Every structure is written in structure tokens, then in C-alpha cells.
Amino acid sequence: xxxxxxxxxxxxxxxxxxxxxxxxxxxxxxxxxxxxxxxxxxxxxxxxxxxxxxxxxxxxxxxxxxxxxxxxxxxxxxxxxxxxxxxxxxxxxxxxxxxxxxxxxxxxxxxxxxxxxxxxxxxxxxxxxxxxxxxxxxxxxxxxxxxxxxxxxxxxxxxxxxxxxxxxxxxxxxxxxxxxxxxxxxxxxxxxxxxxxxxxxxxxxxxxxxxxxxxxxxxxxxxxxxxxxxxxxxxxxxxxxxxxxxxxxxxxxxxxxxxxxxxxxx
Amino acid sequence: xxxxxxxxxxxxxxxxxxxxxxxxxxxxxxxxxxxxxxxxxxxxxxxxxxxxxxxxxxxxxxxxxxxxxxxxxxxxxxxxxxxxxxxxxxxxxxxxxxxxxxxxxxxxxxxxxxxxxxxxxxxxxxxxxxxxxxxxxxxxxxxxxxxxxxxxxxxxxxxxxxxxxxxxxxxxxxxxxxxxxxxxxxxxxxxxxxxxxxxxxxxxxxxxxxxxxxxxxxxxxxxxxxxxxxxxxxxxxxxxxxxxxxxxxxxxxxxxxxxxxxxxxxxxx
Numbered sequence: 001x002x003x004x005x006x007x008x009x010x011x012x013x014x015x016x017x018x019x020x021x022x023x024x025x026x027x028x029x030x031x032x033x034x035x036x037x038x039x040x041x042x043x044x045x046x047x048x049x050x051x052x053x054x055x056x057x058x059x060x061x062x063x064x065x066x067x068x069x070x071x072x073x074x075x076x077x078x079x080x081x082x083x084x085x086x087x088x089x090x091x092x093x094x095x096x097x098x099x100x101x102x103x104x105x106x107x108x109x110x111x112x113x114x115x116x117x118x119x120x121x122x123x124x125x126x127x128x129x130x131x132x133x134x135x136x137x138x139x140x141x142x143x144x145x146x147x148x149x150x151x152x153x154x155x156x157x158x159x160x161x162x163x164x165x166x167x168x169x170x171x172x173x174x175x176x177x178x179x180x181x182x183x184x185x186x187x188x189x190x191x192x193x194x195x196x197x198x199x200x201x202x203x204x205x206x207x208x209x210x211x212x213x214x215x216x217x218x219x220x221x222x223x224x225x226x227x228x229x230x231x232x233x234x235x236x237x238x239x240x241x242x243x244x245x246x247x248x249x250x251x252x253x254x255x256x257x258x259x260x261x262x263x264x265x266x
Numbered sequence: 267x268x269x270x271x272x273x274x275x276x277x278x279x280x281x282x283x284x285x286x287x288x289x290x291x292x293x294x295x296x297x298x299x300x301x302x303x304x305x306x307x308x309x310x311x312x313x314x315x316x317x318x319x320x321x322x323x324x325x326x327x328x329x330x331x332x333x334x335x336x337x338x339x340x341x342x343x344x345x346x347x348x349x350x351x352x353x354x355x356x357x358x359x360x361x362x363x364x365x366x367x368x369x370x371x372x373x374x375x376x377x378x379x380x381x382x383x384x385x386x387x388x389x390x391x392x393x394x395x396x397x398x399x400x401x402x403x404x405x406x407x408x409x410x411x412x413x414x415x416x417x418x419x420x421x422x423x424x425x426x427x428x429x430x431x432x433x434x435x436x437x438x439x440x441x442x443x444x445x446x447x448x449x450x451x452x453x454x455x456x457x458x459x460x461x462x463x464x465x466x467x468x469x470x471x472x473x474x475x476x477x478x479x480x481x482x483x484x485x486x487x488x489x490x491x492x493x494x495x496x497x498x499x500x501x502x503x504x505x506x507x508x509x510x511x512x513x514x515x516x517x518x519x520x521x522x523x524x525x526x527x528x529x530x531x532x533x534x535x
Binding site: 095 | 285404430478479486488489493497
């Protein structure tokens with residue numbers, strides 16, 4: 001069976017303080033698929049992501065990565081397969097130089113120093129950050145930190161990439177560059193985001209979470225036009241799919257002019 | 267600039283200095299760490315009333331700083347900033363220890379003043395040696411050296427993380443201080459009560475951050491040991507460096523060089 005698939009069945013999770021974060025979540029992800037997980041704040045996105053590489057253990061249900069169930073015994077293998085990019089790069093970059101930080105994962109895989117070096121160079125070149133190798137991470141801009149955090153995960157050569165809010169805090173150009181970079185990856189990808197325009201551009205499929213359950217799962221192009229469902233999930237259409245705020249013209253591909261305010265949740 | 271910002275700027279300067287390429291920077295970190303350790307042991311092992319025999323030791327930080335292109339002005343400022351610690355330790359000695367131990371002409375100097383001077387000199391020597399070591403080796407270099415010298419992992423990992431997160435924590439403290447100042451209308455912002463609460467907040471934020479950092483480390487295969495893929499090579503030059511300096515320190519420790527010189531001069535005249 002391919003390493004690049006994810007199967008989540010009936011996943012439920014309750015935090016120690018009694019908050020139910022996930023309730024009967026089920027979905028399958030195929031090899032090479034690119035999936036957006038969207039939902040309002042507190043919808044359970046981050047909790048779901050933390051289950052995909054064994055940071056949290058399912059209270060109910062199961063998580064399978066490439067046919068291997070996520071258990072304590074399979075943890076090392078799961079974490080080699082699933083690379084996770086955290087929301088705040090400062091949580092991820094802790095070594096004194098960028099090069100050392102990107103090399104942290106490969107070194108933990110037990111690779112000899114020469115191979116670690118080769119992986120570091122390849123990963124930094126892949127994200128276009130080779131020139132940052134000797135710099136300390138705390139001097140980088142937000143966009144550079146994000147690229148280095150991604151390189152740190154790529155250097156472990158995972159089959160599946162999981163990203164939490166990859167575009168948060170980026171300026172438009174850095175965001176555009178990030179979208180281009182992510183689009184060029186061939187990994188199976190899961191992106192949790194509030195940036196629905198990014199989701200619409202990068203992911204053919206979207207899973208909408210609300211109150212810890214799956215509200216909708218289907219083609220992004222279709223779901224992002226379902227104003228009623230989006231409103232129920234506390235979301236809005238991506239800006240690129242809303243009518244022009246100046247002339248009111250519908251975006252390309254829309255057959256009829258949407259009713260006034262159709263893009264909003266009111 | 268606030269004290270926190272000044273502290274961060276100093277650390278940053280040390281870090282940039284450590285990325286220079288001089289003969290001193292190229293010496294294997296282990297040789298520098300060991301030489302500095304021998305130096306510190308020799309300096310602190312002098313008796314409490316000894317001041318002059320310590321003076322030859324100044325040669326090590328001075329030569330290392332000059333050769334390693336570490337500006338003396340910068341070193342002086344940092345030493346001045348941390349000197350209150352040493353002053354507080356020794357400042358009460360003159361009150362408690364009033365017996366005269368040295369006579370300069372008619373002037374009797376009490377043991378308290380001499381031991382105070384000795385503490386200050388030892389502080390200046392050891393602190394400047396440690397600063398020069400960091401400025402010519404880099405914090406990571408020192409950690410890698412300690413690791414290869416079989417210092418237990420847990421200490422080295424603590425040091426590495428401490429160094430990295432000083433910046434994150436410092437910036438968090440700066441932001442909180444700024445937020446308080448902006449809404450305190452030029453006054454003290456409700457004083458100490460608020461400071462206490464801010465410290466509590468900072469601690470909570472730190473704990474939350476530590477948890478996230480740990481998770482991120484686990485995701486990249488962390489198993490309790492930070493493996494640094496830096497190759498070190500201990501060559502002949504490094505061995506000579508270590509042997510010559512260590513021998514010099516032991517000589518300075520065993521022989522009172524200024525006293526010897528004094529007697530020589532007296533003997534000649």
C-alpha cells in the first residue's frame with residue numbers, strides 16, 4: 001500500500017477540560033491529493049492535524065497513514081512519513097543557524113553528516129532560501145522564517161505534508177511566493193487555513209469542519225459557491241469568488257449575478 | 267532603549283562577532299573551551315588576599331580579543347553592565363575584615379579592601395575570557411565542543427534552547443512592556459501590581475511556547491539528544507594552542523610573576 005494515503009475513521013477527541021473538539025470525523029485522502037481543511041476558529045482544525053502524526057491520540061476512532069495505524073509502536077515511522085509545518089515558525093526554528101535547524105530532522109534520522117548536509121542544501125534550495133543557511137533564525141523576516149520552517153520539514157523527505165495556516169502573517173508577495181512553492185510540491189498535502197483564496201488555488205478538494213464535525217467534503221470549486229453551507233460553518237466565499245465590490249460584476253465562471261450580499265454570511 | 271532590548275542587542279553583537287573568520291575563530295572550539303576552562307580554574311584558585319599575582323592573566327583575553335578582532339570598547343561595556351553582580355558580592359568585605367594586611371608606606375590597607383579588589387580582578391578576568399570565548403567561537407560552537415567533550419546531553423540541550431529562546435522571550439517581554447506603556451499615559455502604569463501580573467503572563471506564555479516547541483521537535487524525530495551535524499577537526503595547531511596557553515596559565519599560577527619582576531628590579535638597583 002502507498003505511504004501517501006490517510007484514512008481517518010470516526011475520530012473523536014475530548015480535551016482534558018471537557019471540551020469536545022472532534023466528533024465522528026471520517027475521511028480518506030488518496031495518493032498525491034491536495035486537501036484544504038477549513039472552518040471557523042475553534043472548529044477543530046488544529047486538533048485534527050495534531051492527530052495525523054500522533055501528537056494527540058484518538059479518544060475514539062482510528063487514524064491510518066499509508067495503511068499503518070497511528071499507535072505508540074508505529075510513531076517513529078509515522079513521523080518520518082508525515083511532515084508537519086507549524087503555524088508559528090518560531091515554535092519550529094530553535095537551532096542557532098538556519099542550516100543547523102534544517103539539519104535537525106535528518107540528523108535525528110541517524111544519517112551520516114555528509115548526507116545531512118546534502119539534504120539541508122537540497123531542502124533550502126527547494127524553497128529558495130539557500131542564501132539564509134548561515135543566518136540565525138531570529139533575524140529572518142516572517143516570510144523567510146516560514147520558508148525555512150518548510151525546508152526543515154522537507155529535509156526529512158516526508159510523503160505527506162501537513163500545514164497549519166501556512167499563509168498567516170505573510171505579506172502579499174511572500175504569500176504569493178508560498179502559494180507557488182506549495183503548488184510545485186508533489187506530496188500528499190493537507191492545509192488547514194482561513195485563507196480560502198489560498199485553498200481555492202491550491203486544493204482541488206476541501207473538508208469543511210464545524211463544531212468538531214465534518215460539515216462538507218467535496219470539490220473546492222463547488223463548496224466555495226455554497227453560501228448557505230459556508231455561512232453555517234462561519235465562513236465566507238473566497239474573495240476571488242465574490243462579486244466585484246465596485247461594479248457588482250460576478251467573477252468569471254459565474255453564470256448569473258449573485259444576489260446583493262451573497263458573498264457575506266448575513 | 268530598555269534593558270531587555272540592550273541585552274538582546276549585546277547577544278546579537280556577540281553572535282555576529284563569532285561569525286568572523288580570523289585565526290582565533292578557526293581554532294577548534296574544543297581547544298578554546300578547554301584552554302578557557304584551565305584559565306578560569308587557575309584564576310579562581312588564588313587566595314583571597316592575592317591581587318598582583320593575578321595581573322599576568324590579563325594577557326589571555328587581551329591577545330584573544332586582539333587577534334579575534336573583538337572590539338575592546340564592546341567588551342568593556344558588557345563587563346561594566348554585568349559588574350554590579352561582582353561588586354555586590356565583594357562590597358561588604360571592607361566592613362567585616364578590617365585587619366591590615368598590606369602596608370604601602372604609612373598607609374595600611376585592610377584585608378577587606380584587598381579581598382574586594384581580588385574579587386573584582388578575578389571577575390574581570392574570568393568574565394572577559396568567557397566573553398571572548400563566545401565572541402570567537404559562537405554559542406553553538408561552545409555547545410558542540412561541550413558535547414564532544416562528553417558533557418551530559420541534558421545540559422548542552424538546555425544551553426542551546428536557553429540561548430535560542432532568550433530572543434523569543436525577550437521580544438515577548440518587549441511587546442508586553444510596550445503595550446503597557448502605550449496605555450499608561452506617561453505614568454508608571456499602576457506600578458508593581460501590574461508588573462507582577464505581567465511576569466505571571468510571561469511565565470504562562472513561556473510554558474505554552476515551550477509545549478509547542480517540544481511538539482515541533484518531536485515531529486522532527488527528537489529523542490532527547492540534539493545532534494549537531496558540524497564536523498570538527500582537532501589538528502596540530504589546536505593542540506599547540508591548548509598546550510601553550512595551559513602551560514602559561516599553570517606557570518602564572520605557580521610563580522608570582524609580578525613579585526619576581528619586582529625582586530629582580532630591586533636586586534638590580
